[in-house]
Amino acid sequence: MSNPSQDIRVVSGPSTQSSGLHTDPDESFFNKFPRNWKVPESFISRHMFKLCCLIFTWRSDLHWLHNLLAEGNTWEELHRQYLTQLNQVSIVQGLVLTTTAVFISSNPPLRADVNYTSQASYACLAESLVFSLFGLLFQLRISAAGFLFQKRSAAEIIIERRWRIFWHLLGLAVPIVIFGISVVLLLIAIVLTGFASNSDSVKLYLSITFAFLSACHLVSILGSPFYHHLSNLFISILRNAIGPKAGEH
Numbered sequence: 684m685s686n687p688s689q690d691i692r693v694v695s696g697p698s699t700q701s702s703g704l705h706t707d708p709d710e711s712f713f714n715k716f717p718r719n720w721k722v723p724e725s726f727i728s729r730h731m732f733k734l735c736c737l738i739f740t741w742r743s744d745l746h747w748l749h750n751l752l753a754e755g756n757t758w759e760e761l762h763r764q765y766l767t768q769l770n771q772v773s774i775v776q777g778l779v780l781t782t783t784a785v786f787i788s789s790n791p792p793l794r795a796d797v798n799y800t801s802q803a804s805y806a807c808l809a810e811s812l813v814f815s816l817f818g819l820l821f822q823l824r825i826s827a828a829g830f831l832f833q834k835r836s837a838a839e840i841i842i843e844r845r846w847r848i849f850w851h852l853l854g855l856a857v858p859i860v861i862f863g864i865s866v867v868l869l870l871i872a873i874v875l876t877g878f879a880s881n882s883d884s885v886k887l888y889l890s891i892t893f894a895f896l897s898a899c900h901l902v903s904i905l906g907s908p909f910y911h912h913l914s915n916l917f918i919s920i921l922r923n924a925i926g927p928k929a930g931e932h
Contacts, residue, residue, distance in 0.1 A: 714753070719845045720745045732845070739852045741916060748848075752838070762833040765855060766826060773822045776862050780815035783808050783869055797876055797885060804879070807872035814865035821858040 722744055723729045733743050740748050752758050786808050791797050831837060832851065841847045877889035 716749050717842050735849045758835055758838050766829045769822055772862055776815055776818050779865050783812040804872045804876045807868045811865045811868035814861050818861035818865055825858055
């Protein structure tokens with residue numbers, strides 16, 4: 684007759700070996716820095732990893748991102764805020780789509796002064812229309828699937844591999860990048876239309892308008908946390924580069 688304790692060990696043995704990532708049920712990615720998030724040892728993989736970290740987190744590794752996500756329900760909260768802002772971007776994207784559609788489907792009232800049907804302006808308007816349309820489709824897809832990757836169980840799957848977090852961040856950035864491209868193309872079309880005008884008044888008004896808007900945009904950037912973080916990043920890089928050279932002298 685078999686011992687009951689031996690039967691229990693035989694049954695429970697495979698379940699502990701097939702637990703996959705976590706051998707301890709209380710252990711979580713958010714409690715300990717994952718091994719797969721460490722910098723690779725290979726030369727090419729290491730530099731690609733650091734480049735991705737710099738692009739997506741403005742850091743040289745993923746320790747900052749892990750510390751951020753380990754605080755409370757940060758994963759859920761950040762994705763909730765992202766989806767809220769994405770809905771606002773979708774509204775503006777719809778306005779850009781409507782604006783470019785109106786320009787493309789209408790004739791300019793003053794063709795000699797403001798001719799937005801020229802080849803360069805029309806090409807930019809058409810591209811802006813295409814990017815706006817696909818931008819709305821991407822935003823709709825992200826919003827529809829948002830409740831899936833917003834869950835913490837999705838984070839457990841994403842961090843199983845080193846590069847999945849970058850693919851995830853890239854997928855979140857794609858709708859914003861497409862939105863930015865559509866707006867830039869629309870602005871380029873307006874600039875080309877204005878400076879190709881035969882009227883000096885139109886050129887003057889356009890120059891003053893864009894100079895004023897550029898100054899306002901610069902002021903908003905100087906007061907943003909992004910600018911302060913970027914300036915601190917460059918200062919730290921310069922100090923690290925100059926420090927060893929100064930110590931040699």
